[in-house]
Amino acid sequence: MNALLFSFVVLATFVTLCNAQCYFIPNESSASNGDLPDPGIEARSPALAGCKDLSGVTHELKSDWKTENCESCHCSNDGIECCNTAAIPMGYDRDKCQAVFNKETCTYTVLEKKDPLKNCTVTAWVL
Structure with missing residues (x-):
């Protein structure tokens, strides 16, 4: 039950x-x-x-x-x-990382705040 x-x-x-x-x-x-x-x-x-x-x-x-x-x-x-239609990142370290939205591709990339050339790990996305 x-x-x-x-x-x-x-x-x-x-x-x-x-x-x-x-x-x-x-x-x-x-x-x-x-x-x-x-x-x-x-x-x-x-x-x-x-x-x-x-x-x-x-x-x-x-x-x-x-x-x-x-x-x-x-x-x-x-x-x-x-x-x-864009999947939104939810499972990532919000203190170290930020989500950046690309309007042309309708996608998010999650990047480190201190080094925006590095991607962050995302464990969950919501559509």
């Missing part, structure tokens, strides 16, 4: 960590408050509807795209879902 409970706690932790890297922008019809601004979908006929992202760019319904912040996004009838 304890092994089953432990397995459930581990699984729940991983699901939480994975979902923490995603967000959702509902379209106007999905929003519970009609006074909210329209971040999700333009008010046009359903055949021409598209999703408006946080930058104000409209994307076709059922389209996928990548943002300059290394997120993978999808436009659906309900709105936009975006998830981070």
Whole structure:
């Protein structure tokens, strides 16, 4: 019984960590408050509807795209879902090392603070 409970706690932790890297922008019809601004979908006929992202760019319904912040996004009838695609380093010595993000490759490198030419060991990554 304890092994089953432990397995459930581990699984729940991983699901939480994975979902923490995603967000959702509902379209106007999905929003519970009609006074909210329209971040999700333009008010046009359903055949021409598209999703408006946080930058104000409209994307076709059922389209996928990548943002300059290394997120993978999808436009659906309900709105936009975006998830981070860069694995974030978690298991490293934060006193001796620092994580450096490369926006062009959507990757992190963990380097020593005193000697930035040396890599640090990373034992855990979160996507």
